[in-house]
Every structure is written in structure tokens, then in C-alpha cells.
Amino acid sequence: MNGGKTVRLIDIANRLGLTVNTVSRALRDKSDIGAETKERVRNTAREMGYIPNSIASSLRKGSSKTIAIVFDNLVNPYFMIMADKIHSRLDARGYASMIFAGYEGGFTTEILGQILSRKVDGIITFLEPDLDVLRILSTNQIPIVLLGRKNTTLEVDSVATDDFKGGYLITEAMIASGAKKIAYIGVPSTVECSVRRLNGMTKCLKDHQVPFYSELSHFVNGESIEQIFHKLKDSQTDAIFCFNDMIALEVYRFAAESGLKVPSELKIGGFDDIQTEFKMPIKLTTIASDRDEIVDTTIRLMLDKVRQKTPYDDYQYVDFDVRIVYGDTT
Amino acid sequence: MNGGKTVRLIDIANRLGLTVNTVSRALRDKSDIGAETKERVRNTAREMGYIPNSIASSLRKGSSKTIAIVFDNLVNPYFMIMADKIHSRLDARGYASMIFAGYEGGFTTEILGQILSRKVDGIITFLEPDLDVLRILSTNQIPIVLLGRKNTTLEVDSVATDDFKGGYLITEAMIASGAKKIAYIGVPSTVECSVRRLNGMTKCLKDHQVPFYSELSHFVNGESIEQIFHKLKDSQTDAIFCFNDMIALEVYRFAAESGLKVPSELKIGGFDDIQTEFKMPIKLTTIASDRDEIVDTTIRLMLDKVRQKTPYDDYQYVDFDVRIVYGDTT
């Protein structure tokens, strides 16, 4: 276009004999700029290939129109499905998404520094933040929404599924399909929702007078699913409720490799219903929820705070209903 | 900390009776600042909870330390695996990753505007950019690397796998397992790598004197895999080479539902080997490559240009070797 240098407002201004401010306001369609001038500015901006510098704009306005999305791990279908929806909804409202991921050690203040230095307008996280993190966010009045992993002990907006009901429903399905000895493979008990799912399961067992074997509950934290699977296999377990579909699929794989028939010899229950977007060779019995609704609520909570329609300290813990999806594993 | 307002360099400066510049240089460990001063600055910065404003820094320095990652769709295991690796490598080098996704209409200049307005230092894309896009990037000297979808007609750094060899190897595996009538399910032929994979397949068929039925080649572009599958089923196809593992898994699902035995009645070949990170109930015969090496090369090409170690117009088309992974589908 103009031989290397990027086009700025001042370049347009000089070309037209106007000032930067007039050009800026013209492009933003402010009312105190003449209609004809606006038209000329828009045209020359296009001709000169002007691209707004949102860094400069952010600095001046104090808002970057960017939302941070925090994962522990990108390679998780459920997170990706949600992230995809979050991203497209934010995009439609003019917000960019910045990824922050790969934090095995949790959501610490160190990570927060990196996020805040980018001057994001808000944070949507799949990772439970530290108390210190929440404190810093609060003093800086940066909104944060915890997604998928509701934690009622934290003062933070949370949007999640009804884990208890999910655990209950999936257990019920396994019992209905003949399960007598049901195991649980979850994630570390520091993750509240894993505990809630297990609680739903034990309640269901009690209601149906099926015994609960606490030694069959596993909270994966480094050990391989394979090891756990083989332990369970030796213990005559006939059903496994898995924290999520990823674990369920892996369990299915080991079952198949060990020659265990699913569902006759082993019933498997998952959680998340990722098969709607990730086509699988088998159909899992799993727990589904209305993800669009969940994401819409998340975005709404976030943007309401970003735009200060909601006071910062007005926390909400939203739970969404779940339903069971019957597959070939029960 | 200090009651709401965010801490800036000038706040530290005032507290210590220094100037902003001195504080700035102290924090960046410049040589013209006294050791004792540096220490005092660092301490009060920590005490006051100073978080650098990288927006301001970016504006002044003209570099945002951010790389754009462009997808057509986030919900694709292969992209996720790669994105995860890209992200963590960039993060280790101090670069943030900004997601741009959901562009069904391709990588157009409109999207580019959004990316460039964010003043990213470079773009890593899984989507083939328009010619206009490349032209604008060139005038602005913004580096771009095309990943996974090498296109030799475009003047752009490309890093990809040896698609031809992959197509050849997978076809060879299907033939070895008894396939006589092999179909192909790819993506639209505007995507060069889909064509290259098919070319590898036809070459292999020729070498092994197995007939090629062009009517069995499909380039999915909206139709459902299910429809195509049933058409192929009616035509007595005994093997299907799928453009990627996602399609292969879906095909497997329909085969299972139709009662077709895999691999005896139907052989299935995939591409990408996503099962290393996504545990599947079955093991696919597929094409693998060294993803770490691919990503490392991508990052190297990118950062070398960002840091101007490589001239902008020095394009490279890097192909990585592939190998076959034998699964239960051949």
C-alpha cells in the first residue's frame, strides 16, 4: 500500500487536512462530525488500508476487549467444545479470546500476573483459582467466572452442571442394567464436582439398596487409568462410573483388550456427552446438559460484570439440569 | 493492596523518590541502575503488588509478544493437540497465544483486520490464507506460518506432513490386509493436502495393480459422512481411506451400526494418529508423524522472522516424514 509503514490516524488526517481527533471521531461515527467529512474519512481510511491499533486504543480506554480463558489442559474434548462456544459468542460481541493453559500446578498468582499484565477485561476459567488469586482480582475488580467446576466455598461466579443428579442418574442406569458392584473413577477429591458426582452415586446406591464399596472409589492423580482398571477387574467389579467420557473411553478400551464384554460383563458410565461433537466408534451411556445455555449464562455473567451492570461482589452459583443419554455401555 | 487503583511504575517511583524511568530500568535490570536501588525497587514493587501493563509496553515497543493462532474450527482433536503444543512452546518463550477461530468462509482480509488490529507479532494458521491476506501481511511485514496444510502455490512458510507418502502407506496397509476396492473420503479438493493424500493412494494402487475407482472418491463439503458411507456400502467397497482419524472414527461407527465387520469386511485407514492423546475404544490404522518436531519447526520459523533473523521473503516449505501405525482396522 504505502511501502511498509503502517497507516495511522495521523496519516489519514494529514492527507485530508484534518486533525487526528476529527479522524478518530469520524471513524467512530460521533455526532459532532459532519456527514460529508465522515464519508471522506471513511473512504481514505479504506484506500490507505488503515487498520486500527487496538493496543493504543486499549491503553487509552483502559479496556482491551479481551477475555482470558484459562484451562489446565487444552487437550480435553469437553473443554474444547465449551471453549469453542465461548470463543464464538465473545467474538460476536467484539471480544477476543486469549488462551492461558498448561498449568498443572493450579491457578496461582504467578499465572494471574501474566493474565493481568495483558489487561484482559475478564477471566473465564475451568481451573479453580487460589484464594490469593481471587483476592487480587477483587482489589483490581476484574470479573472471573468459574465454569464447569462449581466451588461453593469460593467467592466467585460459578456455572456448572448438577453433578449430584448426574451421578445419581448414571448410577441408576447402571443398576437398571444389572450392576451389583459399582466402582468410581474420579479426579482428586480437591475437585469438588468429582466429590459431588460420587455423592450422587452413593445416594442412588442407598436408595436402591445396592452396597457401596469405598475401596472401589479411585481419585486419579498421576496413576494410570490402566492400573486402576486392572485392580478393579481383579475385584469383580461389574460397573464403573467414570468422572468423564474421556476416562470412560479409556476404560472401554482396556475392557475390550482384556476381553471383558461391555455391557454384559462390565457397564460403563461417563459424563459430559462429548459424542455429540466427537464421533466415536461406540455410544457411551453418559450425562448430558444444555451446553449452549451454560455458555450463554457464563457469557452473560461475565459481560454484565465487565460492563458493570452487576456489582462486583454479587456472586452467583448457577447449576444446570442434566439428563441421561443411554448408549451401548449399559 | 492499595484500595482499588492498580499500581503503576509512577506509584513505585513516588514511594521511593525516584523517577518512573529509573524504576522501569531497575525492574528490567539495566546496567545504569545501582545494585542497591534495583533491590529496593524490586522489593517495593512486590510489596505494592505491581503488575506490569503490557499494553502500554506493547504500544511503546511496537511488539505485543502475542502470536495469533487461526483455526477453522476449535473442535478438532488434531488441531487441539497441535494448538496445545504451540501454546506451551510460545508460553515458554514469553509469547501469549490469541485464538481466532470459527471462520467457515476461509481466512479473509476481514478476519485479518481483527488480527492485525491486535498488533500480534505473528500468525500461525491452520487455514489457508487468501492472496489478499498474504499481500497485506507482506506490506506490514507480519510473519505467518501455514501449519498442516502446505500449499506450494502460496508464498508463505508452510510446515506439514508428507501427505503423499502417508496416502501411499495407508493404502499399502489396506491392500496388504486384502482390500480390493478402496474408496477415499476427503475434504474439498481446494485443500491441497487432501489431493496429495489421494495422489499417494492412487500411486500405490497403480504400483500394486489394484484398480482405482474414481467414483469412490468423495470430497466432503457439507454432505454427511453417513450418506457417503451408505453410498459406498452399496457399492461393495471393502476399504475406505479417510482424510483424518475423525472421519475414520465416524465411518467405523456407521460400519458397526450396519453390522459390517471391521477389518474383515471393511478396512478403514485414518490419518493423524490422534489416539496417542485421545484414548479410543478401538485402535485405528493411521498415519503418524513427529508432532513435536513439526511444532518446533513451526515455532522456529515464526520466531526467527519475528526477531528478524530471517528475511521476510525467505519462504520455506517443510515436509515431515510420516510412518504408519497399525491398528485393528486393517
Added chain:
DNA sequence: ATAGCAAACATTATCGTTAATGTCAAGCAT
């Protein structure tokens, strides 16, 4: 004693955009 120099910090200008005021001429009512 004084030029010369370096260490350590201060001043000033700048990145590109935007908000808050200023200016000025045309149009209107009294």
C-alpha cells in the same frame, strides 16, 4: 587544581488513540 570520565539517576519525547475542552463562524431571536 582541573579536565576527563563514569556511575547513577533525571528529563523529555514518543508510541497511537481518545476524552475533555476550546475555538470560530453561521444562524437565530430579541
Added chain:
DNA sequence: ATGCTTGACATTAACGATAATGTTTGCTAT
């Protein structure tokens, strides 16, 4: 004709950090 409004643009001052220069003090060498 005078004052007042208002439309349309200009001026000035931020936003926070950093690069390019300045300034001061103390010390060394001659």
C-alpha cells in the same frame, strides 16, 4: 446590532511504559 446557540472542527492532555538524552556527583589522571 448584540448576545446566544450550535454545528463542526481544533487543541491539549492523558493512558503507562520506554528510548534517547541530560545532569550531577565523585573520582582519577596529569
